[in-house]
Amino acid sequence: MARRPRTRLPGDISTLLWRGDGLLDLPTARTFGVSPDRLRRLARSGLLVRLAEGVYASAETMPLLDEWERHALMARAFVLSCHDAYATGWSAVINWGLPTLGRPPELPIVMRPKLASRGTTFSTYGRIVTAALPPHHRWQRRGIRLVSQAWAAATVALNAPVAAALIVADAVARREHDLAEAVRQMSRWPGVTRARWVAEHADPLAESPVETLGRFAIIAGGLPRAVSNAWVGMERPEFRVDGLWPYHHAAHEADGSCKYNNRPDAAKVVAQEKEREWRLRRLGLDIVRYDFALAAYRRADLIRRFHHLLRDNPPSTAPIRWWKHVPGVGPVEPRPGDWPSPYPVATILPPGWYDERR
Structure with missing residues (x-):
């Protein structure tokens, strides 16, 4: 494990944050004898910051992170606070360590398996969408639930600028994941035409x-x-x-x-x-x-x-x-x-390929 940085936080809280890879949620805190009231007091004193309902991070650490690192931490926190939810879209992309282009979404996005009583909801800390999420696209990494790399790339390709989506798709293809199979699961989703285009043009040989x-x-x-x-x-x-x-x-x-x-x-x-x-x-x-x-x-x-x-x-x-x-x-x-053709290849780009519809 990396050495813990110096902090004004109490030693036990610092240790729990370190063990939680920068996050401390209420169930973990209770397990180690830390009460919710104590966490709230530390937040009021400016030593902790609440990133999601019942999930905290060090207030000293947040300014040291770049905007994508902050988004990754916020997404992990939001998943911890949402029962049976999986980070998806850019929130999954960054937590898989895949490349990104541009700025992250303002709030994390997570996905819950579709049930009749569920729909898209928003909160102060993120957005929750529901969809039919096949079991083989449900993963865990660094202690949180997130969609597979192929599913993450496919969901980004639904609405991100094509160049940004293609960067993710090339990286996923290079890791030998089946992006086309994930896109086929989204046949009725808005933006699937764009996602199909990205899947068809992904190249595993592009290395950066x-x-x-x-x-x-x-x-x-x-x-x-x-x-x-x-x-x-x-x-x-x-x-x-x-x-x-x-x-x-x-x-x-x-x-x-x-x-x-x-x-x-x-x-x-x-x-x-x-x-x-x-x-x-x-x-x-x-x-x-x-x-x-x-x-x-x-x-x-x-x-x-x-x-x-x-x-x-x-x-x-x-x-x-x-x-x-x-x-x-x-x-x-x-x-x-x-062998490539020596002649120009006309390709029809998806409508609005340069736009982003987050």
Whole structure:
């Protein structure tokens, strides 16, 4: 366990919060001889904060969390206060450790299995929806109930901007969960058309949110599709590129600032990147690079860069040598179905794909 931070809280309360991964609910408190009145007094004195009915957190800890970390904690608290409820949507996504884009919802959302007497309800601490939740999509993690990763991604895809939903879907597909099966369970739900689109376009080979955003720019721009994380090399697989257009002898590469920031070996990393790019260009690849800000907030500019790259490198009848990446295996020879078309692919995006309907 991580070391407990210093706190003004009484030792027994601090220990219980530590054991509860930042939360203390009334049943746990009673088990260890802590009365509800004592918790309420600590809340009135500003040492505890109530995140849900009968669930408390340290008031000193909350300001140290970013907005998604706060949402994750609030969601866990709300689940603890709601009998037989499961965190769902973004509240489940963040508690599964899946990637997010944008700001979290103001309040957590949980799901209860559907019964005739139940409907959607709101409280000060969150929103409760009811739905037919199959047993195999009911999970527990870190002491709370939450929907499966596939169900979480599917519920987000119902109403989130498509790019944000696709980031989650790619991560879920990479973890080998069946997003399409979850979407099939929602055939009559509002927004299911959007969720189906996201499930159909999820790519388990996209390994980071910025790669997904680059991939989505290609789709939105109606450009020829690239192969995600393909291997290239002179006579054997040497390097992986984030996206490869084999017929155009072109590639796109997403730059992550975490590769360089606050590292004692940053200069070495930069030198290795320069050497790698020189080798890739010697193979005959033309490359366009982009970062998260460009992909997330200036999509039209990124589409233009991709368009210019492909325009300047028209399709060749002799594609570059490449290998498909198989997670857990490595590079393998591509099959005929693995080859992308060298021509633009027109894709109809879901209506209102850029909007969010939380």
